[in-house]
Amino acid sequence: MVTKFKNHLAKTNLAKNTVTSYVWTVQYFLNHYGEVNKKNLLAYKGYLVENFKPQTVNLRLQGINKYLEFTKQEKLKVKFVKVQQKNFLENVISDADYKFLKAQLKVDGYDEWYFIVWFMAATGARVSELLHIKAEHIKVGYLDLYSKGGKIRRLYIPKNLRTEAEKWLKNQGLTSGYIFLNRFGQRITTRGIASQLKHFAEKYGMNKEVVYPHSFRHRFAKNFLDRFNDLALLADLMGHESIETTRIYLRRTASEQQKIVDKVVNW
Template identity: 50%
Template structure:
């Protein structure tokens, strides 16, 4: 990364641009398990689901610059048009979510049970999940300040808070982060992603739909089905634009297929 930043400086780029490029690359590296064409495409899909086309293209430009700098032999990402896909890809279904959640609870694997519950019931990004503390569980929300100095509040439903408090008491945990790894530091995003894949395999759930951001999609789709206030959902999701949130009004590819199969009998 340092070499990449130095190369940008030698090209005469402004410090703001360099910071933006570095942020985009760090975001990529924190989200993927290894650098591959498949992981690049998956990251691009995530960018499209989260940000405006302008932001997506800026980050793609930064990523491609990084790929050039390390002489990556694979693909370069193409920019996106404003139009989004009319369906969602690889979103965990409600039945798959429940199978995973209930299996972990039945096996008393409470650490991963609560990771799945928090992802599914709060809409938190994996980077935000790592920051949840005993104190935020007690108060019922977690406040974070985004890069743009904007407040992002993640609400923790009261029933989830009550259930979590009992678990924390059984662990004699009264302060600090609740999802920790070595040295009581927050578990890494990669560690969470890999752990979820292992859980999926254990309970016969398709691993392709079990990744942190998939639960964020599930949260949004479940919430909008109960409360159609899309502006409120946009606030809950931390989206800068309500247009980003509209994707959750769409059905998944599987839901579209099932609807077609059910409706067409001629």
């Protein structure tokens, strides 16, 4: 039945990693709890709640619920746990730190990494999307990405970044194809980017907690709203299904909150 479930998921628009996660979850449940009944499902949920973060718990439960739908046992579906939203953004690189890192990478001749950081912060690209950028996209100024639901999201490359990136590519003799490559001429990996960013954070004495790929996507959103306060447009640019997801960027980071309190509260 699990194999049939896997084949069923493979035909949907779900990402490969999501399919793997759902199948693993169901397999784990069946191996450890055996029979699919309300008592066992609640026991499994209890185990998840005690051992994992709410987001992970809900991801596992989503896999279980998909399986229950597939086996026509919808009545047994398990409720998700409530994810408590923090009233501040965590671990977002500050604009000053972003500019410092970018400047240092340029001064020290790490051109490719200078552009990787700049592209993430100036386009709002997810790190997996960054790897799809080609020299041809720099010329036209955008890249069209297809989301799970078959929707198109356009990733715009701002003019100042385009101009400088074109010069860089010209110097490298790169006129077509992917632009972010490793020393073997292959596309760099998302894991490679994450570990190299940690290395630079250490090298330049920065807080490693805020120097990671998704942090620059957060920075893009924060900077965009600071300069152009249009939440609906930002939701489109970020590729968010719901404007509610984008709303978090209206919140201050914890360090911003601290600065405001230090400045304002003098009684």
